[in-house]
Amino acid sequence: MSLSILYEDNHVIVVEKPPGIPSQADDTGDMDMLTLIKEDIKVRYQKPGNVFLGLVHRLDRPVGGAMIFAKTSKAASRLSDAVRTRKFGKTYMCVVEGVPAKQEADLLHYIRKDAKKNQVTVFPQPAAEAKDARLSYRVVASQNSLSLVAVMLHTGRPHQIRAQMAYIGHPLAGDVKYGTSSNQRGHGSIALWSTSITVPHPISKDELRCTSLPNEKEAPWSTFTKQQLQQAARWYM
Template identity: 65%
Template sequence: MTIDILFEDNHVLAVVKPPGIPSQEDETRDPDMLTLLKDDLKLRYDKPGNVFLGLVHRLDRPVGGAMVFAKTSKAASRLSEAVRSRNFGKTYMCIVQGTPAKRTATLKHYIRKDAKRNLAVVFDSPAAEAKEAILDYTVMATVQGFSLLAVKLHTGRTHQIRAQLAHIGCPLVGDSKYGAVKRKDIADVQLWSTSVSFPHPVTKETLTFRSLPERNAAWGWWTIEELEAASTVFIADSPTRGR
């Protein structure tokens, strides 16, 4: 399997995760990003024994796009702290059924993970065991009852984008788990990690890595210019690398 590398140095590895691959090994035992990249590093650098690679953040299995891994334990610790302190920016684009009532808005809900059903339960006000979930969105374009949204996450809750947008009546295309109409022509949830931005764990330089989906499935409903515009709405002024 070929995985696009956006950036690599001695501390950080930024790649494009293909849709349909788990971020790390799960109960299916299907090939996962962490294992695939460890095997690749071992092969490319002819490393004996085990290869260290730290999982900094996760993308849901159906979701593709920019993803970052740490190549040393020190980098893993510092990047994990950046995530915890909300100094790790994450932006996405998605395609939803319908159109949100407001063109641009901040959504604030409370999410509780239902582990038995692998679902995020959304509440409008604080609830037992529910954690605050905040995101910004902007409607970029609409066509035939569907909308292309740019999204910025402020928190990283289970299925957050999928659950919050479904809660306001706009489930993501392909996401039958959260109420979207099933389609034979679309297998994956139409959600893409367009950028990740963070301070380099050693140099402290702000790095931003971008990715766009291929224009297949529902992504093909939009022009490349519309996808480009959606991918840059929430990116702050900072050095940008990748594609």
């Protein structure tokens, strides 16, 4: 599998993760992004032995888009610190069923994860072992009972966008785990895409921003124009 590299230097590499590939190795034994990038670096730079690559954040297996990895331990430490201190900005776009009542809103819920089921439960108020989950969204366009929505995460909880949008009655297209009426995408994918990553470069401290767009020819993204997809990617930049 060829990699789509969005940015690379001696310290970091940003790639476009295809939907359906795990961020790191799991029980399935399927090829994962961490292993794939290590092998790519090993071949391209003819590196002997093991290649260091730090996993800074994860995308759910069915999700595609921009993903950053650290190529040195120093970069991994500093990027992880940026995640902890919320200096790591992430924006997404998704296609949801129906049309949200509010064109633009901030959502605050509380999420509790069931590790055995790999699923989360959303609560409107604080609950035992539940963590706060915050995001902002804006509806960019609606067509054929589907809406294209731009999302900015303020917290990074498991399945956060999927669960919160489903909780307000608008599950993501193709997301059977959180209540969509049909698997419109197939192949285990859902209509959620990591459109941008913004973070201080771990060495230079300059702002590093990388963007990615889904394939406008694939459903359900094809419901909307390329210009609308580009508009969704720009809302929080």
